[in-house]
Amino acid sequence: MPIRHITVHHIHKTPNGSVSELSMRDTELPESACNDDLLSDLNESYNSKQGKAWGFFHAESGAHPLSGWLGKYLDGGTDFMTFSKQAVQHLQKLMDESNLTVGGHVLFCHYVQGMTDYLTIAVLHHSQGVAVDEHLNVSESQHLDVGQLHLAARINMSEWRNNPKSRQYVSFIKGKNGKKVSEYFRDFIGCQEGVDGPGETRTLLKAFSDFVESEDLPNDAAREKTQALVDYATSQSKLGEPISLDELSELIDEERPKAFYDHIRNKDYGLSPEIPADKRTLNQFKRFTGRAEGLSISFEAHLLGSKIQYDEESGVLTIKSVPTQLAEQLKRST
Structure with a gap:
């Protein structure tokens, strides 16, 4: 995953503090293996999170300015650091208006995966640990705890720019039980939910069960196709990629690669060609x-x-x- 641009800023805010302090970098982080490792660990943690939501940007406005700044950056009207500073200042403002949140290190990373450009924005916190140095001295150590990720979003910028009708180019951690602590971060991104990930996944599994029943398959064949679906959907979930109905149909029946896809279309289940894989729903498919x-x-x-x-x-x-x-x-x- 080549990193095009990456930087980090810091918002210091105590849980009950009304005013925060902002420290901003003036330059991007220099290229390093540490950056690559951080992005890899961050993506792994993000992809494993349950309770994510998928959506699209609100129309650009004073309340939702991020998409406008991002578009200007992608069009070459401004640079990455200017965009990140505008964004983190807006995030700081929303943090100050919320008494439910603490600050953290705010990471902005523009990277490429395959042919797709992504932007990840995440609020990271430190975790206290213990380290042993080269002289075998033991001392306290701090590190970024990407495993405890609660405020983060990923924007598929290629999908946003190339498919204006898409309703699922933004994903974000929704928070357990719809906690209000994550609502201000969703407002900061300026997005609204466009796809019901769990609902779409349940509909897909219903369509698959109907397909297997209509084919009147032997038990062994049904189990084989079920395993193919679960393996593919789980793999896509780990990668943070959507389920492609075309690809899934080919995996389910190599001899008739369009059979399952045609079943979905003919029965009109209302599924999009690509749907987000909801991990919790997949885990229940046993x-x-x-x-x-x-x-x-x-x-x-x-x-x-x-x-x-x-x-x-x-x-x-x-x-x-x-x-x-x-x-x-x-x-x-x-």
């Missing part, structure tokens, strides 16, 4: 299995509550929409 006294039952977890009902009091499991193959066997036995 199988319940049980075997006892000649009875073997296995089904995907997301079917519980829809096609499969379980009454805990009576211990009764009700199955709706019995698979065609099983239904035929039952008919022949009566």
Whole structure:
């Protein structure tokens, strides 16, 4: 991931302090392996976060000026440091208006992944540790704790500039239980939610289950296709990339690479060609299995509550929409 530009500023603000202090760098960080390692660790932490949201910019205004400054920078009307200073001063202003937040080191990084330009903005904090120096002396040490990432956003600048109708070129950490502490950061980015990641992922899994059922596949084939979906979606989630329905369709059935894609379009599930992979929803896409006294039952977890009902009091499991193959066997036995 080549870094085009990277810098860091510092906003010092105590939890209950009304006024912050801002220290700004005058130049970009010089090229170094440390920068590369920091970006790699930051991306890994960001991609692993659950509860992210995807959206797009509000129209540029006094309340939401970031997109205008970013556009001017990309058009060559200003340089990266000027953009970062404008942005961090605006962030400081919003921090001062919030009594729910503390400051931190604010990282701005413009980097390239593949053919795509990204901008990551993150508020980082220090963690206290212990280090041993070359003389074997033990001393306290501070380091940036990218693992504890709560305020961060990633902007797909290529998608923003090349696809104006897109509603998912900005992602940001939404915060657990919609904490208000992250709302000011969303306002700082100036974005609104455009895609329901968990909802889209659930719809995709529903479409996949319907597809498998309509194909009347043997159990082994169904498990193989399920694993292909989970592996691909999980991989995309780790990379911070969306699920491409085209790519997924090819992986699910190499002999008929358009079969699943056509199923989605013909049934009109309302899915976009690319959807964000929601890690929490993917983790719930697993199988319940049980075997006892000649009875073997296995089904995907997301079917519980829809096609499969379980009454805990009576211990009764009700199955709706019995698979065609099983239904035929039952008919022949009566």
